[in-house]
Amino acid sequence: MTTQIVTGIGGFIGSHLAEALLKQGHHVIGIDQFNDYYDPSFKRKNAHQLLQHSAFKLIEADIQSLNWQDLLEDVEIVYHQAAQAGVRASWGDGFRHYTERNINATQIMLEAAKDAKSLQRFVFASTSSVYGNAETMPTPETICPQPVSPYGITKLAAERMCWLYQQNFGVPVTALRYFTVYGPRQRPDMAFHKFFKAAIFNEPISIYGDGQQTRDFTFVSDIVAANLLAGEVSEAIGEVFNIGGGCRVVLADVLKTMEHIMGQPLQKNYIDRARGDARHTSADISKAKKILGYQPQVSLAEGLAREWEWIQPLYK
Numbered sequence: 282m283t284t285q286i287v288t289g290i291g292g293f294i295g296s297h298l299a300e301a302l303l304k305q306g307h308h309v310i311g312i313d314q315f316n317d318y319y320d321p322s323f324k325r326k327n328a329h330q331l332l333q334h335s336a337f338k339l340i341e342a343d344i345q346s347l348n349w350q351d352l353l354e355d356v357e358i359v360y361h362q363a364a365q366a367g368v369r370a371s372w373g374d375g376f377r378h379y380t381e382r383n384i385n386a387t388q389i390m391l392e393a394a395k396d397a398k399s400l401q402r403f404v405f406a407s408t409s410s411v412y413g414n415a416e417t418m419p420t421p422e423t424i425c426p427q428p429v430s431p432y433g434i435t436k437l438a439a440e441r442m443c444w445l446y447q448q449n450f451g452v453p454v455t456a457l458r459y460f461t462v463y464g465p466r467q468r469p470d471m472a473f474h475k476f477f478k479a480a481i482f483n484e485p486i487s488i489y490g491d492g493q494q495t496r497d498f499t500f501v502s503d504i505v506a507a508n509l510l511a512g513e514v515s516e517a518i519g520e521v522f523n524i525g526g527g528c529r530v531v532l533a534d535v536l537k538t539m540e541h542i543m544g545q546p547l548q549k550n551y552i553d554r555a556r557g558d559a560r561h562t563s564a565d566i567s568k569a570k571k572i573l574g575y576q577p578q579v580s581l582a583e584g585l586a587r588e589w590e591w592i593q594p595l596y597k
Contacts (some may be wrong), residue, residue, distance in 0.1 A: 284308040285512075288344060288390075289316055289363030290331065291324025293466045294406065294459075294504055298360055299331050301505050308336045310352070314343050318365065318378075319469050325495060327466055331443050344386040349393030358402045358512045363392060364436070367470060368410060368557045371432035383435035388442055395450035402453050403443070404511045407521065409460040409497070409562050411437040417567035418529070419497075422458070430557030440521070447519050455517040457507055460525035460564045462583055464501035465591035473585065476547060477592045485548035488556040492533040497564045499526040500587075506560050510573040517573060518586035525564025526584075527577040535581065542586050 282563040285302055289295035290311030299309050310332060315321045331337045340347070346362060353359070365371075365382035387405070394403050410433035428434045446452040467474045479486045507524040511517050540546050569575035579587075 282306055282308060283358070283550075284310065284315070284427070285351065285358040285360065286310045286312065286318065286356050287360045287362060288312045290339065291328045292362060293468050294462060294501060295360075295362040296327035296466060297501050298329065298505050298508055299337070301509060303331070303334045303336055307338075308330065309334075310338045310340060310356070312340045312342065312344065312347070312363065314363075318367070318370075323466070323469065345381070345389055350396065353397035353400060355399055356397065357399055358404065359390065359400065360404045360406075360512070361387065362406045364406065366432070366468065368430040368432045369555050371430055371435070372556065376431050379432055379435040383566045384438050386437045387439040391442060391446040391452055393456065394452045395446055400453065402512045402518070403453060404508055405443050405454060405456045407440045407456045407458045408433065408436045409458050409523070409525075409564065410559070411440065411458060411563070411574065412559070414559050418561060419563040420523070421565040421567055422523055426458060427557060432557070444519075453518045455511045455519075456521040457511055457515060457524045458564075459504055460497040460519060460523065460562055461501050461502055461505050462499050464588050466501070467588060473588055474537075476536070477543070477589055478596055480539075480543055480545060480547055481593065483548075484488055485550040488532070488549055488551050489553065489558060491551065492536070492549075493531055494500055494558070495529045495531050495561045495563065497562050498527040498535070498581055498584070499524060499528050499577065500584035503579055506578070507569065507573065507575050510575055514573050520568075520572065522569040522573060522575070523540075523564040523566050524569060524575065525566050526579075526581065527566065528581070529561070529563040530581060535585075536583055538582055539585055539589075542582070542589050
């Protein structure tokens with residue numbers, strides 16, 4: 282029975298990951314600030330489910346205000362999921378939230394991790410946004426990152442910070458670059474959540490650009506599986522891995538699949554392309570398959586059906 286920390290515990294991915302760790306019999310310390318980037322009631326609901334477990338402890342605080350030396354004393358694995366998310370919101374006045382929550386918070390944790398005697402792994406949640414408009418599809422980890430959003434810049438900076446602490450102090454870091462994650466508990470500012478919600482209320486959806494952009498969509502349980510593998514496989518230390526769903530899909534085709542699942546058409550409103558959005562993303566996951574033994578399990582149609590099932594009682 283080990284003690285593990287998950288930051289961003291109230292969030293979409295963090296709550297699923299903590300749940301999986303508790304099922305495996307671990308003690309989990311969950312950390313979340315419950316900030317108002319989106320409605321905190323979603324996060325509190327996720328955290329409430331975790332609080333039913335006797336092996337779960339919740340710390341409600343800003344990462345930067347905690348005593349990480351004490352926190353990490355008996356902890357074996359840290360899953361650092363907390364971040365200021367959202368590509369489009371990272372422009373303008375809100376940028377300081379991204380530097381504070383993505384770069385500064387990560388540095389504070391790494392600084393404490395270098396002296397943590399029991400720490401065996403520090404798994405950092407990175408993003409496909411570090412690639413920007415990648416020239417190679419599917420994109421391997423070896424390609425030069427070229428973020429096209431302020432969000433992507435801060436995540437890349439935090440990821441690079443991880444390597445500095447790994448190379449200089451031996452902090453056992455692994456980074457996972459997530460490609461468009463979806464599924465139950467998805468944030469309300471994310472596309473599929475917005476599309477399903479609009480359908481429930483019979484409202485039009487906004488599509489940025491022409492709908493021909495492509496994404497590598499990854500179901501949340503596959504993301505959780507990748508994190509668990511990253512925490513176990515010793516060869517993962519010092520490595521970065523793409524974590525994708527295994528296929529690249531055109532947005533227009535995704536919308537057709539959603540309409541089929543819901544049994545109703547979506548009202549589409551095409552608007553200008555969003556600044557900072559990559560036109561195409563596609564993960565080369567061969568490295569994750571080889572070293573981690575990662576293999577995505579959930580198809581897009583199955584994953585969307587599960588998200589639709591979860592979202593209906595939320596709004597109906």
